[in-house]
Amino acid sequence: MSQLLYQDRIIKLVESIKTAGKVLALTGAGISTESGIPDFRSKDTGLWHRYDPQEVASIKALKKDPKSFYALNFQWWDTCLRARPNKAHLALAQLEAMGWLLGTITQNIDGLHQQAGSQRVWEVHGHLRECYCLVCQHDYGLEQLRHRFHCPNCGGLLRPQVVLFGDRMSEDYFIAEKVMSGCQLLLVIGSSLQVQPVASLPYLSRGIVIINKEPTAWDEQAQLIFREPASKVLWDLVNSMEKSTGPYY
Numbered sequence: 001m002s003q004l005l006y007q008d009r010i011i012k013l014v015e016s017i018k019t020a021g022k023v024l025a026l027t028g029a030g031i032s033t034e035s036g037i038p039d040f041r042s043k044d045t046g047l048w049h050r051y052d053p054q055e056v057a058s059i060k061a062l063k064k065d066p067k068s069f070y071a072l073n074f075q076w077w078d079t080c081l082r083a084r085p086n087k088a089h090l091a092l093a094q095l096e097a098m099g100w101l102l103g104t105i106t107q108n109i110d111g112l113h114q115q116a117g118s119q120r121v122w123e124v125h126g127h128l129r130e131c132y133c134l135v136c137q138h139d140y141g142l143e144q145l146r147h148r149f150h151c152p153n154c155g156g157l158l159r160p161q162v163v164l165f166g167d168r169m170s171e172d173y174f175i176a177e178k179v180m181s182g183c184q185l186l187l188v189i190g191s192s193l194q195v196q197p198v199a200s201l202p203y204l205s206r207g208i209v210i211i212n213k214e215p216t217a218w219d220e221q222a223q224l225i226f227r228e229p230a231s232k233v234l235w236d237l238v239n240s241m242e243k244s245t246g247p248y249y
């Protein structure tokens with residue numbers, strides 16, 4: 001299937017979406033690279049070539065040395081906070097508005113799907129809008145962490161609403177598992193599909209389309225594969241759906 005010409009694969013994708021009853025998107029860091037946010041595992045440019053995830057993004061690292069944890073993490077969080085949606089985010093929002101996409105399950109913490117206008121977004125690895133106290137659970141805006149790492153209320157350690165290595169999954173993850181029930185087509189966009197348990201969500205879908213620059217562990221199960229940039233594929237897809245509206249319109 002992936003040997004088809006690009007335009008033929010777009011036509012197949014349009015047909016697959018129009019005939020599928022329930023379509024969802026699963027996005028990863030790759031959908032936001034065109035917004036200037038590096039992903040983790042891209043060959044040469046991924047953040048994990050520079051940092052050890054356990055040292056940078058684990059709950060153990062936060063508890064051991066909050067100052068270093070926040071200094072390092074704010075370097076890439078600030079890139080996320082400054083970023084703007086690209087054509088791939090806008091195209092997914094448009095597909096949802098047209099009624100062809102039920103919603104988007106994202107591993108990203110950058111909030112760009114919502115900025116692009118997507119209404120139904122499940123942020124399975126959390127987000128950068130808030131932090132909370134590990135002791136009294138009080139919520140604060142993320143900006144609080146620029147001034148202090150401890151709770152003004154009780155003195156407990158503050159942590160971001162981001163799922164770190166060593167954490168349990170977010171509530172959105174458990175909702176996403178339920179939302180996946182009966183999924184006919186999952187568009188996997190910009191994810192290496194190496195992070196569990198999210199990497200197992202494609203098991204819950206009848207069909208899979210991969211839009212990813214590099215090979216993934218799910219390529220053999222995919223009915224269509226695109227190695228082109230996500231913004232190009234999704235923008236061409238939206239334009240090819242014409243003005244027709246889908247079941248969720």
Ligand code: NAD
Pocket residue numbers: 027028029030031032033034037038039040041042043046080107108109110111125189190191192193194195211212213214228229230231
């Ligand atoms: P990953 O880094 O493991 O994989 C990203 C994949 O996207 C790569 O295989 C790469 O080839 C592909 N890619 C890069 N640019 C692309 C483009 N323009 N079009 C199509 N494909 C492209 O990312 P992951 O699978 O999401 O897993 C890593 C974790 O990274 C997630 O937990 C996520 O929370 C975290 N993360 C998030 C952000 C963000 O919020 N923007 C940024 C970095 C990492």
